[in-house]
Amino acid sequence: MTEVFISDTKMGVSKAVNEIFSNLMRTGPILKSSKEVYIKVNGIDSKKHAYTSPEVLKEVIKYLGDKGAKIYVMENSTQANMTRIVFAITGFKDVCDETGANIIYLDEEDTEIFEFKGKPSVKDKSKGYNLKTFRLPKTIIKIMKNRDSITYINLPKLKTHSMAGVTLGIKNQWGFPQHADRGKDHNYNLHSKLVDVYEYIKPDITIIDGIEGTIHGHYPPTAWEDRLVKHFNILIGGRDTLAVDVVGARIFGLTLDDVPHLKIANKRGLGEGDLSKIQVIGKNLEEFTEKYQWDLLQEFPENVMIVKGTELLCREGCQNNPLATLQVFAYDHKKKFKGGWFLVMGKGHDENLVEILKEKGFVKGLVAGYCAIDEVGEQLRNEFGKRKVFFSGDCNNLADTVKAILKLSKMTVFDLVSLSTEELMSLIDSAKEHGSTALVPL
Secondary structure (H helix, E strand, O other): OEEEEEEEHHHOHHHHHHHHHHHHHOOOOOOOOOOEEEEEEOOOOOOOOOOOOHHHHHHHHHHHHHOOOEEEEEEOOOOOOOHHHHHHHHOHHHHHHHHOOEEEEHHHOOEEEEEOOOOOOOEEOOOOEEOOEEEEEHHHHHHHHOOOOEEEEEEOEEEEEOOOEEEOHHHHHHHOOOHHHHOOOOOOOHHHHHHHHHHHOOOOEEEEEEEEEEOOOOOOOHHHHHHHEEEEEEEEEEOOHHHHHHHHHHHOOOOHHHOHHHHHHHHOOOOOOOHHHEEEEOOOHHHOOOOOOOOOOOOOOOOEEEEEOOOEOOHHHHHHHHHHHHHHHHHHOOOOOOOOEEEEEOEOOOOOHHHHHHHOOOOOEEEEOHHHHHHHHHHHHHHHOOOOEEEEOOOOOHHHHHHHHHHHOOOOHHHOOOOOHHHHHHHHHHHHHOOOOOOOOO
16 A cells, blocks of 8 residues: 655654654665755745745755755745745745755746646637746756656645645645746646646655644635644655645545545546555544635625626636735735725626726726636726726736735735845845746736
């Protein structure tokens, strides 16, 4: 049977990490001939509870370093962010500096073009892009070409996800495609595309940081952390990422049928997805009795009018992407956040939408996603003016969404980070000098 190991972090993170690796060593060596190890953290953002614990990263590096490994830590943070900034704020850079691990900012690398396998080729001439292609950075290509000599370790965090169900080992690799390639077709096709990336590059080892886990999505407002952050105090590790993810989902009470991309990966034969064929060592899964929700809490500021299309509205893109952003801005920055604007998304809107908005006093706002832009975007701009109606293109252009919500809510990007203006601008300048292609709200 496929083995997945769960270690209790209450005995100490160092002991838990060592226990995971000791168990993995029973089925073969960790290091390969080159002794190079590449670690992919979950560093989507520097927001509390959103990223892999630096302590877990540090202990993994220390274990591998003691074995003589040459270690690289890599990430390409989510849209609206630069990886250098995330590493500086989260403490990842400090850990790497202390341990001697090398940092690779994947948004600053040269790339090559690949194709999504699970989706037919579609050319959108009006937008000028091919939905079937995406770019991978050179480090990922190097790992792909040298699987026999390079060890790749995936280090995600235990989180539900309001668009993908969970974000564990397979979803963690969505950091590999470049920003401009992620938002296009980030809709109901997302699940198969996550598996496409996984099929190109499967980790040798996945260890989920489950010291804490998030419910109702992967980006909980800190104001709600008492409701949305659960302390599990575990690490979950194994050589089969799909099996590790299935166990991770089970911790939340979720099955294969609850998480589309895990189900697709199982159907493609990319690992073991049948929980009955996975031997879980270290914990009895029957201890985890509760089923947690992955979708966003349906609580939003009353002074923002949310208008949803009735014909088509993808939770994987133009619905939960802006709604998650709205929640964080509204509830974590209450003193600065200003409402009085609308958010229109999806396809299938009332033909009297302009009159409805005017009657309720909403004369500025954001139109999110191509469905809404194509249907009502120009109508709203003609009525209220281009400067008052913002567009967030693609199916999930988080950079444009953040930029628009910042302006509409009378906030700035400097309200979102714990760095001084000088520190932030220095990191941005450095990232640009090194060729970052990150999409940011500046």
